[in-house]
Amino acid sequence: MPTTPSHTGRVAVVTGAAGGFGTTISLELARRGADIIAVDLKAAEATVSAVHGIGRKGIALQADLADPEQVEAITGDMLGFAGHVDILVNNAGVFPFRDIWELDFAEWKRIQAINLDSQFLMAKAVMGSMRESSWGRIVNLASNSLGLAVPNMVPYMAAKGGVVGFTRALATDLAPHGITVNAICPTASSTPGGQDFIGDEVLHAVAEMQAIKRIGTATDIVGAVCFLSSDDCAFMTGQTIVADGGLMRV
Numbered sequence: 429m430p431t432t433p434s435h436t437g438r439v440a441v442v443t444g445a446a447g448g449f450g451t452t453i454s455l456e457l458a459r460r461g462a463d464i465i466a467v468d469l470k471a472a473e474a475t476v477s478a479v480h481g482i483g484r485k486g487i488a489l490q491a492d493l494a495d496p497e498q499v500e501a502i503t504g505d506m507l508g509f510a511g512h513v514d515i516l517v518n519n520a521g522v523f524p525f526r527d528i529w530e531l532d533f534a535e536w537k538r539i540q541a542i543n544l545d546s547q548f549l550m551a552k553a554v555m556g557s558m559r560e561s562s563w564g565r566i567v568n569l570a571s572n573s574l575g576l577a578v579p580n581m582v583p584y585m586a587a588k589g590g591v592v593g594f595t596r597a598l599a600t601d602l603a604p605h606g607i608t609v610n611a612i613c614p615t616a617s618s619t620p621g622g623q624d625f626i627g628d629e630v631l632h633a634v635a636e637m638q639a640i641k642r643i644g645t646a647t648d649i650v651g652a653v654c655f656l657s658s659d660d661c662a663f664m665t666g667q668t669i670v671a672d673g674g675l676m677r678v
């Protein structure tokens with residue numbers, strides 16, 4: 429007898445869904461029965477076409493999620509798409525290497541805004557809908573670089589450290605409403621962002637330091653996202669899962 433896919437009837441917002449982890453996450457959630465709201469600074473129509481190809485509903489919304497006004501502008505469309513939002517995957521991010529001696533305050537603030545403020549703004553936009561149904565799952569993307577001595581990552585690591593703190597604190601405040609909040613730390617991976625920000629040489633060097641010595645891909649974290657956004661994750665919240673080929677040990 430066929431089993432019902434784990435995410436049937438769920439509506440998931442995935443940020444950074446135009447490419448990289450966000451596309452893979454959107455498609456796997458759709459395969460597991462979810463309808464998808466694909467949000468990105470760039471056009472995410474290709475992701476939504478693929479979601480339709482799987483037989484699920486989807487819409488693409490374009491916004492700079494570091495900007496509160498742009499998040500507010502898409503909130504009506506997110507909540508109106510199916511009348512409810514059940515899952516938020518806060519995945520959008522940038523990971524530029526910056527020399528601390530050159531970094532100015534404007535750039536520091538911009539990197540915080542994209543990687544951390546966006547997660548706060550998106551959670552605020554949809555958590556009221558989760559509270560109405562007494563069920564919600566928020567999954568925030570952090571990074572294994574937090575536990576490593578990686579040079580030139582001060583603003584990024586500060587933001588991702590903030591993501592872990594945000595996850596822990598939000599988990600406590602939303603638990604009474606049936607909403608769990610967890611984070612995932614991927615390793616350096618071969619996404620478009622991984623190629624642009626990290627580059628081939630460092631991707632290979634990081635892979636060599638992992639217990640599992642191959643470069644990470646988006647597929648390597650999607651199982652963790654699916655678990656954390658499912659019914660199976662009802663009693664686990666405020667946690668950070670490291671899905672990085674066994675590099676960082678917590």
Ligand SMILES: NC(=O)c1ccc[n+]([C@@H]2O[C@H](COP(=O)([O-])OP(=O)(O)OC[C@H]3O[C@@H](n4cnc5c(N)ncnc54)[C@H](O)[C@@H]3O)[C@@H](O)[C@H]2O)c1
Nearest residue numbers: 444448449469492493520521571615616617619620621622
């Ligand atoms: N790939 C890696 O090596 C790696 C490692 C650890 C953690 N991460 C984290 O995983 C997440 C996804 O990474 P990825 O490798 O898929 O990156 P990616 O660059 O391939 O994709 C990120 C997506 O986010 C979107 N985005 C960027 N800024 C945005 C903004 N202001 N508003 C809306 N959308 C925006 C981009 O347009 C892009 O489509 C990020 O949070 C990143 O920090 C990635």
